Amino acid sequence: MTDTLDTATEVEWRKLSPKMLAVHPVQEVVRLLPVLVGVLFLGREGHGPTWSLIGLGLAVGFGLIRWFTTTYQVTPHHVRVRRGLVRRRVLSVPRDRVRSVDLTSHILQRVLGLSRVVIGTGRSDKHDEGVTLDALSVAEAARLREELLHQRTVAAEPATTDTAETSLAVLDRRWIRFGPFTLGGLAAVGFLAGIYGKVSSEVDLDPEKFGPLRAVVHEFNAIPLPLAIAASAVVFAVVIGLLSTIGYVVTFWNYRLTRHREGTLHVSRGLITSRSTTIEERRLRGVEVSESLLLRMVRGGRLLAITTGLRVGHGAEHGGSLLLPPAPLGEVQRVAREVYPDGAAVTCELTRHTPAARRRRHLRAYTFAAVVTGALLVLHALSGFPAWAWQVSLLLFPIGFALAEDRYRNLGHALRGRSFAVRQGSLVRRRHVLDTDGIIGVTVHESLFQRRSGLATLTVTTAAGKQHCDALDVGAQEAVDLADRAVPGLLTPFLR
Structure with missing residues (x-):
């Protein structure tokens, strides 16, 4: 303990990039913009503009204080972040708890050469943001990621990645054709509809006041109802497809998946906001091949990692577990075989259920x-x-x-060597391939109706991904035998 403390006192505390002084005040203003606008208009008969200027000054001041009061330290054993002016806080994380390093840069940060660093510690709490450093220079962020994940200090000039990394997949522009089948545009339509509803209720917006829109409304009222419904459905589908394609390009442009010689997988993507995620392969417990109903119609899918240290619940596109965006199913399976040690388990035949x-x-x-x-x-x-x-x-x-x-056709399971594969779902068909060494527990569940049919649900738990994997409606005895073979010795005390 003494050696650790002595080492920590000798390591200097580093500051964030001074360029963040041009970013954080803007972020604070954007965050408080609804409040500032509300104060401006609600107080327009009094001192609304004055209070808005005071609020604007406070927002800028908070952004400046964050830089002056935030420092971080990387010792041989810990990563520490110290922040706060009145209430000083020091967050300390052991380096052996570091599971991932995620780098993101929105448009303003990219212009200034900055990157936001999130150091994942393996907690599954969806509210846990890990250790966040916002923001460092791109070069410093890359060096910090190399130092934390590969346990070594690199030179001031980052090494070239030509010999250090092997490319596994790069975005093919032909994959953009899968964009309309992701339905990502639904969220955009919902967002725009919410804004329209809010604005129209506040300013009494009437579509009849706009000539082009009024003409469209009149045309729809003039045609028969079935034809109007069909035309509306076509227009809605075209809009959703277009927005989904735009979202695909914005999210996955410049996508690249590489393997570092030190044993990590590196995923980078993004057009406006760039994101870079690094995953240690030794923490990879399996892969998931996900095929939504629309993607299945065009023989497409996406690939996700089942790994410890990456938080879930943010969606495939926004979470850090995505390995391959919507792409041809053959390409998804190829990348899965490259990433997962037992690649044959990704495409092996599954046992049909009863x-x-x-x-x-x-x-x-x-x-x-x-x-x-x-x-x-x-x-x-x-x-x-x-x-x-x-x-x-x-x-x-x-x-x-x-x-x-x-x-029913999508139900299936297989135990192949050290790999446990299970498939289920219709609207979204998912095939999980899990390393049996990553299984930490099993549950055999039988509902009243399952017992009458001689069926059971086998749930294997793991510390990675969503932390469980279900084989639905397996034969009751088969579920027990399967669990015993997947994790030998785990059920021995309960079996005769």
């Missing part, structure tokens, strides 16, 4: 359709609800049949 699992899916689909149709029939009989509602709901039966068949 017919009882198929019956369960059909029963659940028909039950849902029957409940909806029955409720609409009752409403029609008692309160004169339109008859077309329950008649249209009859389509739920063939739709439920197709969905149940697809969900």
Whole structure:
């Protein structure tokens, strides 16, 4: 302990880049912009502009104080961040707890050559932001990542990556055709609709006041209702596809996946905001091949890493676990074989589940359709609800049949050497391939209806990714045998 403290006192405390003085005040102003605008307009009969200027000055002042009061230190054993003016805080993280180093740069930071560094510590708490340094110069951020992940200090000039890194995948512009099938534009449409609703309620915005929009509304009112619905659906699909394609380009432009000779995977991407994530391969516990229904229609998918130290819950595009963006399924499988040691497990044949699992899916689909149709029939009989509602709901039966068949066909599992593979899902089909060395526990769960069908759900838990993987509706005895073979000795005390 004494040696560690003595070493820490000898290591100098470093400051963030002075260029952040041009970034943080702007960030503080943007963060407080709604409050400043509210004060300006609510107090326009009094001292609104004065209070807005005072608030603006405080926002800039907070941004300046952050630079003057934030320092960090990297010792042989710890990473420490010291911040605060009135209330001094020191965050200390052991270096052996560092799991990942994530570098991001928004447009203003990229212009100034800055990068935001987030040092992941392996906590699964979604509110944990790790150790954050905002911001360092790009060169200093790269050196810090090299020092923390590869346990060595590099020279002031960063080494070239030609010999240190091997390229595994680079964005092919032909992949942009998968953009419309990601449905990323739905979020943009929702955001724009929310802004429109807010603005229209505040300023009494009436579409009839705009000539072009008024003409479009009148045209839609003049055509038959079925044709108007079909035209609206086409326009909506085109807008969603266009926005999704733009989102794909903005998010994944300059994408590159490389392997460092020190045993790390490096993912970089982004057009406006660049993001760079480094993952230690020794912490990689598996991979996930994800195929949404629309991507499956065009033979596409995406690849995610199952690894300790990367927080989940931010979505594939925004989280740090994405290894390959939506791309041809063959390319996804190729990269998975390059990244995961037992690459054959990614494409191996899976064991089909029993017919009882198929019956369960059909029963659940028909039950849902029957409940909806029955409720609409009752409403029609008692309160004169339109008859077309329950008649249209009859389509739920063939739709439920197709969905149940697809969900059953997508069920499967396999235990191949040290790899446990499981697949499930219909709207989003996911195939998880997990290293059995990363399994820390198993659960065999049987509901009342599963017991009547002789089925069970096998859940294997791990410290990586979403921390669990489910094999749905496996035969009860098969689930126990599978768990015993996947983790030999774990169930021995409970088996005879």
